[in-house]
Amino acid sequence: MDFLALADFNLVARHGGFGRAARESGRPKATLSRRVADLESELGLRLLERGARTLKLTEEGRALYERTSVLLTEIDETAAEIASGGQAPRGRLRVSAPLLFSQAAMGKLAARFALKHGEVQLEVTTEDRAVDMVEEGYDVVIRVNPDPDAQLVGRIFLRDRLVVVASPTLARPAGKAPVPAVLREGGTGDETVTWEMRSRSGTKRIAAKPVLRLSSLFMVRDAARAGVGAARLPLSLVTHDLRAGKLTLWGDVEGPEIALWALYPSRRLLSARVSAFLDFLKEAFPTGSPEELASFID
Structure with missing residues (x-):
């Protein structure tokens, strides 16, 4: 297989068209078109569907791109590292992180990482959905209790747990009477829910009657502080308030603990910038305790 033709195909696939790929790379559009056509001829496959105004990958083209784009990137990075005489992390690093962790700590973490590794262009996207790392071009994905995925490997770098908290002005539950509650979850109406919790006196179930439903755990915490109702929140988010007596x-x-994982594709060679980011997370959370995450929260 012609390596240069494969590289040009990846360039066109990445930019979504010959014109844009030519502008971004400074290569002649005709040259890119010819090389991709040569690659299609060599493989006996159509890799691109060419419309009047659009261009998209065929199923075979998408499979080829997904399996070779990472390898070509690694080859480019390895060549750059060898040429520079070292393994200093450099280049673009795309990270996807969940909303709560991003709101609590990612801004400060990103700033510290940028100051430490000035040649890495860090990009952080905040979202709770399960992203496709290869398709969407992420290097690292941070997820809470992720489902097993044979294509990904990673490590736990932080652990947390849920606790039930309330303002000191709110009376603790007595008997079977429901307590007012602030929830961050779906549902409508004021139907009573059951919370099961452990305390010094043992395991206990309490009836919680929703009075507020909010989309952000920070909002839930603030409402609980105000005495509106009890709330279930990560310990890291309320550590300061518990110490100050506000909750x-x-x-x-x-239930199961909250475990934050840093994940990356298992088939990909671990680049210097990904390795640097994983090591940075370990340095930021050496024991992985909720209190370490709480130190980032104002």
Whole structure:
């Protein structure tokens, strides 16, 4: 297979067309078109569907792009590192992180990483959905309790847990009477929900009657501070308030712990910039405790 033709095909696929690829690379459009056609002829496959105004990958073209784009990037990076005489991290690093972690810590973390690794162009996207790392071009994805994925590997760098908290002005539950609650979850109406929690006196179930439903855990925390109702929140988010007496701890929520993972494609050689970012997370959270995350929260 012609390596240069494969590289030109990846260039066109990445930019979504011959014209844009030519402008971005400074290569003649006709040259790119000819090389891609030569590659199609060599493989006996159509890789691109060419319309009057649009161009898109065929199923075979998409498979070829997904399997070779990462390898070509690694080859370019390796050549650059060898030429520079070192393994200093450099280049673009795209990270996807969940909303709460981003709001709590990612701004400060990104700034510290940029100051430490000035040759890395860090880009952080905040979203809770499951992104396609290869298709969307992410180097690292941070996720909470992710489902197993054979295509990804990673490590836990932070652990947290849910607790039930309330303002000191709100009476603790007595008997079966429901307590007012602030929720961050779907649903409508004021139907009562059941919370199961552990405290010093043992496991207990309480009835929680929603009085507010909010889309942000920071909003839920602020409402709980104001005494509107009890709330289930990550310990890291309320550590300062518990110490200051703005909130009181009713108990730990029964259920699995919250584990934050840093994930990356298993088939990809670990680049210097990805390795640097993973090491940076380890330095920022050496024990991975909720209190370490709380130190980033104002």
